[in-house]
Amino acid sequence: MIFEENISLKEYTTFKVGGLAKFFYIAKTKESLIEAIKKALKKNLPIFILGGGSNVLALDSGYDGLVIKIHHTKHIIQDTNVYAEAGLSLRKLIHDVNNESLSGFEWAAGIPGTIGGAIYGNARAFGVNISDIIKEVEVLDKESLEIKTLSKNQCQFSEKQSIFKKDKNLIILSVILELEKGNERKIKETIEENLKSRRERQPLEYPSAGSIFINKEGAEPSSVLIDKAGLKGTKVNSAEISQKHAGFIINTGNAGSADVLELIEIIKKEIKFKFGIELETEIQIIK
Numbered sequence: 001m002i003f004e005e006n007i008s009l010k011e012y013t014t015f016k017v018g019g020l021a022k023f024f025y026i027a028k029t030k031e032s033l034i035e036a037i038k039k040a041l042k043k044n045l046p047i048f049i050l051g052g053g054s055n056v057l058a059l060d061s062g063y064d065g066l067v068i069k070i071h072h073t074k075h076i077i078q079d080t081n082v083y084a085e086a087g088l089s090l091r092k093l094i095h096d097v098n099n100e101s102l103s104g105f106e107w108a109a110g111i112p113g114t115i116g117g118a119i120y121g122n123a124r125a126f127g128v129n130i131s132d133i134i135k136e137v138e139v140l141d142k143e144s145l146e147i148k149t150l151s152k153n154q155c156q157f158s159e160k161q162s163i164f165k166k167d168k169n170l171i172i173l174s175v176i177l178e179l180e181k182g183n184e185r186k187i188k189e190t191i192e193e194n195l196k197s198r199r200e201r202q203p204l205e206y207p208s209a210g211s212i213f214i215n216k217e218g219a220e221p222s223s224v225l226i227d228k229a230g231l232k233g234t235k236v237n238s239a240e241i242s243q244k245h246a247g248f249i250i251n252t253g254n255a256g257s258a259d260v261l262e263l264i265e266i267i268k269k270e271i272k273f274k275f276g277i278e279l280e281t282e283i284q285i286i287k
């Protein structure tokens with residue numbers, strides 16, 4: 001097994017920001033993922049697990065360790081249960097369950113990234129969370145190298161939160177989802193509607209990492225607060241608060257991570273000052 005060296009993280013993230021990973025490995029099977037982790041541990045290399053790179057910010061200084069891109073994608077659909085390996089894209093999964101007339105996943109159409117990344121951040125859209133359709137999650141504990149199965153309860157899901165955000169030793173290997181029988185035409189229609197709504201509301205023509213902040217329970221959505229604070233269109237070099245969706249920071253050219261981080265600080269300060277609300281960042285920094 002050979003790790004690639006000095007790989008641009010820009011190429012592996014939807015934000016198109018960031019420097020080089022000192023070492024980089026694409027794990028195409030569960031077994032190769034485990035082997036890569038063992039090798040990194042032996043060499044004392046810090047490890048960052050990357051899915052589709054659609055909810056991360058890579059730093060301009062890069063990552064002084066091993067970035068493992070999760071790319072094992074086997075999946076099996078049996079009745080209403082779906083087994084999916086962590087590297088499978090949501091796009092492919094939604095397409096395949098739709099072909100089997102399974103309903104319960106329409107809300108996720110248009111969310112980029114992998115099923116593993118979606119579980120990590122308890123992805124959510126149109127009022128539905130990924131945790132709503134999860135039965136169990138298979139994980140590797142990279143400290144003990146033990147593989148175990150966590151029930152939905154053990155995953156400690158809440159809004160945009162999970163045990164995986166708290167315990168960085170846990171790597172998601174696969175998941176079992178529970179869907180229900182539906183009507184193929186109706187499912188397709190809902191997916192089309194959801195995709196249309198995204199095109200209308202989100203600045204999909206620019207690189208971004210989706211919504212930068214988690215919506216606070218009981219408070220207005222972060223995008224509404226940012227809009228009310230008059231911050232739409234605020235720029236730091238090529239990083240800009242989207243005019244179309246104030247929750248998104250877009251990369252309009254050659255933004256660096258310092259530009260994005262400065263813009264995040266500007267937003268946090270303004271929202272705290274104007275509304276007394278502390279915004280929590282949703283995107284994860286590769287560090």
Ligand SMILES: Cc1cc2nc3c(=O)[nH]c(=O)nc-3n(C[C@H](O)[C@H](O)[C@H](O)COP(=O)(O)OP(=O)(O)OC[C@H]3O[C@@H](n4cnc5c(N)ncnc54)[C@H](O)[C@@H]3O)c2cc1C
Pocket residue numbers: 014048049050051052053054055056070086087110111112113114115116117118119120121122123124125164170171172173202204208209210211284
């Ligand atoms: C245009 C756009 C629209 C978006 N819309 C939405 C939306 O509607 N709702 C929403 O919730 N999100 C949305 N997002 C954000 C993002 O797509 C989701 O959070 C997605 O689920 C992230 O998955 P990923 O595979 O890209 O994860 P990454 O960005 O690769 O990783 C995110 C985090 O998950 C961890 N991780 C990834 N895989 C694993 C694994 N196998 N085991 C352990 N940890 C892992 C990483 O270490 C990192 O900390 C959007 C993003 C964009 C760019």
